[in-house]
Amino acid sequence: MQIPDELFEEIVEGTTKLLVPIKSITDKVPPKEPAFFNPKAKLNRDLSIIAYASFLKKFEGPKIFLEGLSGLGSRGLRVANELQVDNVIINDLNPTALKLAEHSAKINNLENVKFSEKEVCRFFSNYSKKGERGSIVDIDPFGSPAPFFDCGIRATMHGGILSTTATDLQVLNGLFQNACKRKYGGIPIRVEYGNEIAIRLVLGCLRMVTGRLGVEMKPLFVESDMHYYRTFVRILNRPDQEENLGYILHCKNCSNRKTALENVKNCDLCGSENKIAGPLWIGKIFEKEFVQEMLNQIPNFSVEKNCEKIITKCLTESDMPATYHTLDEIASSLKTSPPKLEGIISNLKEMGFLASPTVFCPTGFRTNANIKQIIEIFSN
Template structure:
């Protein structure tokens, strides 16, 4: 991304603007960087470029895998300055139509100007509309989208129902949640209100946030006799992001609901387990040490990643030279961990609790593999390890590495 020129103004928008390049798009954004979206006349967040880079790559890889014989119809109902939808039109060859919307007249005005500047008027439309209204207008058969991207400020929960109804069968839903404090257990009641789940403050809180988000989505789709199949999820910086294919049918809905369940985590011995099924709560007593466990949920206990798809997206990044280096790195780690077991261990927190030195992550992963356990790094935490080794075996490997050093 690079800036060009001095401050710019356009008719009808009393905000100084600057031009920035992101991907293949050059767009006008507010010249003054404002961190709080609600205080900005039009919001553009340069920190979300990785999110948008990965969205482009996911859409390219998904279309190549899907085998549809017609142009793709995409919708971004909360478009801001329009950069995401414009990038879809410019960088995803299969995209035939992008419908963008926003309830902010300034955002719509700026988005339309950016559409014009990037010469994608024939494929990109911008509507002044509430997100739920726009999606509901496209909920009838024949009007639905192949792809819907929800990227709100805060929780996507208020938009899930209308987004699900606006997607065709086997369509792809992308959703972002930036309210990580509730999802990670800082504000428990806020998480219960928005997602219908009790969170927990654990060292793998970012993964837990994704699982709570997917659990909320699965309950919404179930009400419409639809199920979900997660393809890829990531949590970088201040947000959680997930991509799910929606599958119509009572059987698919029941299959997804059967993957809702609970997390039981022991803060004393670090053991944890995901337990599918909502019929009863897990036992509070830890079977390993007898101490009291934390219980979180309901949440998604199924897989977060489609390994084949994650590798395809990582390979797609190698074909697209304008994608950020950080996005490539996130995708490399996603491909590495995609086949792994649920949850991961944050080494600094574990080693601090045990009063141990911190071993290099790569060395620990290698040591665990040599002992016959599955192990990898994780994109969720640069000092995290995903493994199926019991906590006591992980601690043993850490002690041996620290002693050897």
């Protein structure tokens, strides 16, 4: 394929050269043709590189990266160029995207990259046998990743990492509840912390599929952005014995919220009716040791400065309870102006409660105090 200079441009992301369509950079919405590339997803790819480096630091098996929906291969090529991996296999149904990926591989002098043009589940099925699976498997579709969970899990080796992106935010945030139930097996509710519920629905769906396949998945790291949700989970070839699927109960009257294994109709504090989200993942969403290693890896890579701030917040909240509150939410109920985040966190800690900021919202905080206790502290 000839590469017309007027249609394509060479850029550098991380330390990797990428040939991309010029309109992907100049247009407000990157076009899907001739190949899709989203420059605004650089932070997503930066965090992926850091997460994969953290995983590889302690992984002793064959280091094989499988990318099912690669576009022009920006993530896979960065993995091949910036990480110590044995093989990278990039797959996409768009032949033009693959040609661009091949060209980018050549200008980076990469010899550990192979290319595949198959439907994504046919691609993953080629690597679903023991000894042929990937140690890192990536699924980054337009819309929902749920149709690819089964084949992606089967293509992930024992102890490997599966990362997925969801961009069907309206479905996961409660605008189309029936669609969410069909795709993810659970129902969201419209609340201030809807992005966390969305990620827990994705994790809950992954847990349902791994449970059916007789394997275990353990969340390592998650990411929430205006345009996507991304999850990183470890796949282990053993049945999951923990009770980690349940519900988030949110009181319509007082906004008290909690996680529970069972669907509970009424609020513990005021007796009013609960909104109920789920079934979804109610366990931890950050593995503290893994997130700490991500922080340690940052100096080794050329990534956005914001990565350190994001990962530091994730580490701070890694042991905190599920769901968060926002300053505006509490201030609105008291009809007062919101205080500073640092002040409320400090006051909660002084009263003996756990408290931390959250990466999910700049004015959000996590705590084990209930809503009545929070409002009392706000009022003082």
